[in-house]
Amino acid sequence: MWNPDTGQVQLTGGRGQVLFNQAIAGLSAPQDVELTGRVVDVFAKAGANLEHDAENLALGAAVSASHAASGTSAAAAVNGTTVNAPIWSSAGSGNTSDWYEVEFDGTELVDEVRLYFYRDRTANGLSAPASYRIEYHDGADWVNAPGQDKSPAAPRANYNKVKFNEVGTERIRVVMDHQAGHATGLKEIQAYYTAEGGSSGPENVALAAAASASYTSPWETITAVNDGIDPPRSNDTANSRWGAWPEEGEQWVQLEWTSPVTVTSSDMYFFDDNGGVRVPASWHIEYLSNGTWQPVNANGSYGTAPDQYNSVDFDAVTTTGLRAVLQSGAASVGVLEWKVFT
Ligand SMILES: [Ca+2]
Numbered sequence: 001m002w003n004p005d006t007g008q009v010q011l012t013g014g015r016g017q018v019l020f021n022q023a024i025a026g027l028s029a030p031q032d033v034e035l036t037g038r039v040v041d042v043f044a045k046a047g048a049n050l051e052h053d054a055e056n057l058a059l060g061a062a063v064s065a066s067h068a069a070s071g072t073s074a075a076a077a078v079n080g081t082t083v084n085a086p087i088w089s090s091a092g093s094g095n096t097s098d099w100y101e102v103e104f105d106g107t108e109l110v111d112e113v114r115l116y117f118y119r120d121r122t123a124n125g126l127s128a129p130a131s132y133r134i135e136y137h138d139g140a141d142w143v144n145a146p147g148q149d150k151s152p153a154a155p156r157a158n159y160n161k162v163k164f165n166e167v168g169t170e171r172i173r174v175v176m177d178h179q180a181g182h183a184t185g186l187k188e189i190q191a192y193y194t195a196e197g198g199s200s201g202p203e204n205v206a207l208a209a210a211a212s213a214s215y216t217s218p219w220e221t222i223t224a225v226n227d228g229i230d231p232p233r234s235n236d237t238a239n240s241r242w243g244a245w246p247e248e249g250e251q252w253v254q255l256e257w258t259s260p261v262t263v264t265s266s267d268m269y270f271f272d273d274n275g276g277v278r279v280p281a282s283w284h285i286e287y288l289s290n291g292t293w294q295p296v297n298a299n300g301s302y303g304t305a306p307d308q309y310n311s312v313d314f315d316a317v318t319t320t321g322l323r324a325v326l327q328s329g330a331a332s333v334g335v336l337e338w339k340v341f342t
């Protein structure tokens with residue numbers, strides 16, 4: 001037995017020989033050792049949760065999926081291990097998005113989900129999805145879980161964590177938009193109630209607004225601009241979109257609130273199908289001020305990049321209406337998601 005304070009080694013039973021001994025001051029007893037940062041992440045990637053001792057509500061739960069590839073099963077993703085087999089996979093579904101559902105044993109509070117995706121490193125094989133979101137069933141419909149804060153923000157192979165504002169529900173599901181040319185593989189899903197909540201950052205008040213537009217193509221959906229779904233790419237074929245084809249020139253999309261909001265920044269994700277709808281040539285944000293539309297005072301430029309949010313900060317305005325005014329470029333214009341923050 002070694003005493004770290006004195007460096008003394010006691011040989012149990014008096015047998016053996018001490019070859020080396022040293023005192024190490026301030027060493028913690030095993031039960032007092034705290035693991036933080038990188039070590040916590042290393043364990044999490046191996047499927048072991050050191051951050052909290054909440055019960056994994058998904059373990060052994062009743063599960064189902066929109067499809068299960070031959071040789072895989074939904075149950076494999078709640079069997080308690082994050083190893084590479086067995087797994088659940090969407091291969092062969094023919095869908096651009098698939099869902100995987102967990103039904104709890106009655107109503108549970110839940111605010112964190114951990115997902116372990118499988119990538120087989122083949123050209124057209126399994127990968128992490130292009131994007132994913134957590135939905136819960138409110139008794140009538142599937143609803144996007146509020147305040148989803150994903151780490152990492154873009155899905156990666158193996159370990160992904162998403163925290164959100166707590167919901168009480170009997171069922172959650174993850175909706176996965178597959179990478180182009182790939183199916184999604186899932187090794188394990190874990191669900192927890194940590195009482196830590198979701199994004200503690202600025203609130204996206206666009207979710208509470210009523211959306212309208214200068215024009216909406218009959219097959220597109222104006223409510224898509226603020227449904228809270230992070231698009232997988234600008235040419236999103238999985239989720240609802242707003243587009244104004246064939247209209248060109250100046251088009252606008254508008255958010256209105258029943259009581260004033262104070263907002264100071266915006267994230268804009270444009271629709272671009274490399275055909276009739278492209279990112280705009282330019283755009284800016286206006287706010288409703290005493291019945292007229294006035295440009296906000298932007299601190300920086302209005303980006304028009306595809307496949308990402310274009311963020312802009314502006315001097316805070318308190319208003320019941322915001323409008324994104326888009327000048328078309330190569331074709332008509334569209335928006336997949338518009339977030340505005342307090
Ligand atoms: Ca598993």
Ligand SMILES: [Ca+2]
Pocket residue numbers: 224225226227228229230239240336337338
């Ligand atoms: Ca959307």
